[in-house]
Amino acid sequence: MGLCNSKPSPSLNSDRFSEKFGSRTPNGVPNSAQRNSISSMGGASPLPPSSQNGTGNPRTDSHEMENVKKSPLFPFYSPSPAHYLFSKKSPANASANSTPKRFFRKPFPPPSPAKHIRAVLARRHGSVKPNEASIPEGSEAEGITGLDKNFGFSKHVSNKYELGEEVGRGHFGYTRAARVKKGEHKGQQVAVKIIPKSKMTTAIAIEDVRREVKILKSLSGHSNLVNFYDVYEDHDNVYIVMELCEGGELLDRILSRGGKYTEEDARTVMKQILHVVAFCHLQGVAHRDLKPENFLFTSKDEDSLLKAIDFGLSDFVKPDERLNDIVGSAYYVAPEVLHRTYSTEADVWSIGVIAYILLCGSRPFWARTESGIFKAVLKADPIFDEPPWPSLSSEAKDFVKRLLVKDPRKRMSAAQALSHPWIKNYIDVKAPLDILIFKLMKTYMRSSSLRKAALRAVSRTLTIDELFYLKTQFSLLEPSRNGTISIENLKEALMKNVTNAMKETRIPDLLTSLNALQYRRMDFEEFCAATLSIHQLEALDRWEQHARCAYDLFEKDGNRAIVIEELASELGLSPSVPVHAVLHDWIRHTDGKLSFLGFVKLLHGPSSRTLAKPL
Numbered sequence: 001m002g003l004c005n006s007k008p009s010p011s012l013n014s015d016r017f018s019e020k021f022g023s024r025t026p027n028g029v030p031n032s033a034q035r036n037s038i039s040s041m042g043g044a045s046p047l048p049p050s051s052q053n054g055t056g057n058p059r060t061d062s063h064e065m066e067n068v069k070k071s072p073l074f075p076f077y078s079p080s081p082a083h084y085l086f087s088k089k090s091p092a093n094a095s096a097n098s099t100p101k102r103f104f105r106k107p108f109p110p111p112s113p114a115k116h117i118r119a120v121l122a123r124r125h126g127s128v129k130p131n132e133a134s135i136p137e138g139s140e141a142e143g144i145t146g147l148d149k150n151f152g153f154s155k156h157v158s159n160k161y162e163l164g165e166e167v168g169r170g171h172f173g174y175t176r177a178a179r180v181k182k183g184e185h186k187g188q189q190v191a192v193k194i195i196p197k198s199k200m201t202t203a204i205a206i207e208d209v210r211r212e213v214k215i216l217k218s219l220s221g222h223s224n225l226v227n228f229y230d231v232y233e234d235h236d237n238v239y240i241v242m243e244l245c246e247g248g249e250l251l252d253r254i255l256s257r258g259g260k261y262t263e264e265d266a267r268t269v270m271k272q273i274l275h276v277v278a279f280c281h282l283q284g285v286a287h288r289d290l291k292p293e294n295f296l297f298t299s300k301d302e303d304s305l306l307k308a309i310d311f312g313l314s315d316f317v318k319p320d321e322r323l324n325d326i327v328g329s330a331y332y333v334a335p336e337v338l339h340r341t342y343s344t345e346a347d348v349w350s351i352g353v354i355a356y357i358l359l360c361g362s363r364p365f366w367a368r369t370e371s372g373i374f375k376a377v378l379k380a381d382p383i384f385d386e387p388p389w390p391s392l393s394s395e396a397k398d399f400v401k402r403l404l405v406k407d408p409r410k411r412m413s414a415a416q417a418l419s420h421p422w423i424k425n426y427i428d429v430k431a432p433l434d435i436l437i438f439k440l441m442k443t444y445m446r447s448s449s450l451r452k453a454a455l456r457a458v459s460r461t462l463t464i465d466e467l468f469y470l471k472t473q474f475s476l477l478e479p480s481r482n483g484t485i486s487i488e489n490l491k492e493a494l495m496k497n498v499t500n501a502m503k504e505t506r507i508p509d510l511l512t513s514l515n516a517l518q519y520r521r522m523d524f525e526e527f528c529a530a531t532l533s534i535h536q537l538e539a540l541d542r543w544e545q546h547a548r549c550a551y552d553l554f555e556k557d558g559n560r561a562i563v564i565e566e567l568a569s570e571l572g573l574s575p576s577v578p579v580h581a582v583l584h585d586w587i588r589h590t591d592g593k594l595s596f597l598g599f600v601k602l603l604h605g606p607s608s609r610t611l612a613k614p615l
C-alpha cells in the first residue's frame with residue numbers, strides 16, 4: 001500500500017493575514033422572536049442597491065465586493081417571515097438583554113433564521129402570499145373540504161400533559177413546554193410541537209406531518225437526536241411530544257458568539273451533527289432541512305449535547321432511489337436538489353454550509369432573492385481568501401471545501417467527514433458505519449475482473465488519511481482473526497444499527513447484491529479496492545498523480561491485451577456505439593493492452609456515460 005507516496009499538497013494559506021473581523025455587540029444575542037422582528041424592520045437590505053447583482057457571489061462581480069467593503073455596516077438582516085409580529089404571545093426564551101438592531105461589519109450578512117424555499121411553503125400551505133407562513137393562535141381546522149385530516153393518533157393530549165409556555169416557533173408549528181401529569185414520568189418536563197391542521201391545506205402537507213411523526217418515532221434513540229415520546233391530535237392540531245431541549249437553538253449560540261466559533265468549538269458541534277446525520281443516512285433517511293435552527297442544545301451548559309430536531313421535510317430514500325422535490329431552506333440547499341435529482345448527499349452539503357457559518361460567521365451563498373441564492377449555490381465558489389479564513393487552519397478549509405463540493409458523488413459522506421484530519425486528529429471519534437461502503441461494494445461486486453484489477457491498483461496508491469477511513473469502516477464490520485470479512489459480518493453490522501426506518505427503506509436488500517460473498521471472504525486489500533470512490537479521488541488536486549501511479553502498478557500485474565469488442569462489453573456500451581471509432585485510443589496499439597485513457601475510463605465503471613466524461 002502507499003507505494004507512490006502521494007501526499008496532499010501543502011497549504012498555501014498562512015496566518016499572516018490573520019485579522020479579527022466582525023464587530024461584536026456588547027449585550028449578547030437576539031432570541032428567535034427578536035431575530036424575526038429585526039428582519040421585519042423595513043426589510044432592510046444588507047447591501048446598497050447599486051451593489052446588488054442578485055447572485056450573492058463576490059467572484060461574479062468584484063464591483064459588488066468593493067461596494068460591500070466601502071459600506072461596512074449592515075443592519076442585521078433576515079428575510080424570514082416575522083412570526084412574532086402576528087403572534088399575541090412572546091416566546092418564553094425572550095431575554096431582556098438581547099440586542100435588536102445590532103450591526104455587523106462583514107462582507108456578507110451573518111446567519112439568521114432561514115426561510116424555506118417557496119415551493120416548500122406552497123406544498124404545505126397551497127399558494128404562498130407574504131407572511132402567509134405565520135401561524136395565528138387558536139386557528140380553526142376548517143381546512144379544504146375533502147382532505148382527511150384524521151391521523152389516527154390518540155386524542156386528549158391534556159389528559160396526560162399540562163401545556164406551558166411557548167419555547168419556539170417555526171413556519172409550520174410552534175412548540176410549548178409541558179409537564180407530564182400522571183404515570184411513571186409524572187412531573188417530567190417535555191416539549192410539545194403543535195402543528196395546526198388549518199395549515200394543512202394540501203394532501204402533501206398532511207402526508208408530510210404523517211411522515212414527520214413516523215420518521216421521528218423510528219429514529220428516536222440516537223444520542224444526538226431529539227427523543228420522541230408521544231403523538232396526539234384533536235380537531236385543531238397535531239401534538240408531537242418529545243424531549244425538552246432547554247439550551248436553545250444552535251443559531252442563537254452562533255449569534256451569541258458574534259457569529260463565529262473557534263475551530264475547537266466548531267469541531268465539537270460538527271462531530272455531533274455528522275454523527276446523527278450519518279446515522280440517519282445509514283437508515284435511509286434524508287433530513288432535507290439541516291440548518292442551525294434545527295439543532296438544539298439540551299442545556300445552557302457550554303458543553304451541552306446537541307440534538308437534531310424537525311423532521312418535517314425528511315423523507316425515506318432507498319439506496320438506488322433519487323428524490324426530486326425541491327425542499328429545504330434556500331441558504332442551505334444543495335445544487336443537486338435544485339437539479340431535482342438527489343439523495344442523502346444533499347444533507348452533507350447543508351452541513352458544509354453550517355460548518356462555513358460556524359467558522360467564519362457568514363453564509364457561503366448569499367443573495368437578496370431566492371433565485372439569486374439558487375444561482376449562487378449552483379455557480380459560485382464560496383470565499384476562502386477573505387478574513388478570517390487566512391487565519392484558520394488549512395485542515396479546516398479543506399474540511400469545509402470537501403463538504404461544499406457541487407458534484408454529490410465527489411462530496412464526502414457524513415461518516416467520512418468524521419475521519420477527516422480536521423476532526424480525527426483533534427478529538428476522539430467513534431466512527432459510525434457508512435452506508436456509502438455498502439453502495440460502493442455493490443458496484444464493485446458487479447464489476448468485471450479487469451475493472452476489479454484496476455481498482456486494486458488504485459487502492460495501492462491511497463494515502464494514510466484515505467486508508468484511515470477505510471480501516472475504521474473495515475473494523476466496524478468485525479473481521480475474523482485472519483483479517484477477512486464475510487457476508488455474515490456485513491449483515492450483523494447492519495443489524496446492529498437496524499431501526500424501523502431501515503426496514504422501510506429496504507437497506508438490508510443491499511446485502512443481496514453482495515451474495516457472491518457467501519462463498520468467500522474479503523480481505524482488507526480487496527475491501528479497499530471495493531469501497532474506494534473514484535469520483536471522490538478525482539476531486540482531489542493530486543488525482544492525476546494517483547491515477548498515473550495506479551496505472552504503473554496495473555501495468556505490472558493487471559494489464560493484458562484486450563480486443564475492442566471485449567472492452568466495449570466491459571464498459572457496458574450499447575451496440576449502437578461505434579466502438580472502433582470511440583475506443584480507438586483506449587487500447588495501446590503497440591501491444592493491444594489498455595492505455596492510460598482506457599484505464600481511467602474503466603475505473604468509472606460500466607456505463608455509457610463514461611464516454612461523455614472528460615478524463
Ligand SMILES: Nc1ncnc2c1ncn2[C@@H]1O[C@H](COP(=O)(O)OP(=O)(O)OP(=O)(O)O)[C@@H](O)[C@H]1O
Pocket residue numbers: 167168169170171172173174175191193226242243244245246249293294296309310311312
Ligand atoms: N424538543 C424541543 N425542545 C425545545 N424547543 C423545541 C423543541 N422542538 C422544537 N423546539 C423549538 O420550536 C421551534 C420550531 O420547531 P420546529 O423546527 O420543529 O418547527 P417547524 O415549524 O417545522 O420549523 P421550520 O420553520 O424550520 O420548518 C424550534 O426551532 C425550537 O426553537
Ligand SMILES: [Ca+2]
Pocket residue numbers: 170293294310
Ligand atoms: Ca425548524
Ligand SMILES: [Ca+2]
Pocket residue numbers: 170172289310311312313
Ligand atoms: Ca420543519
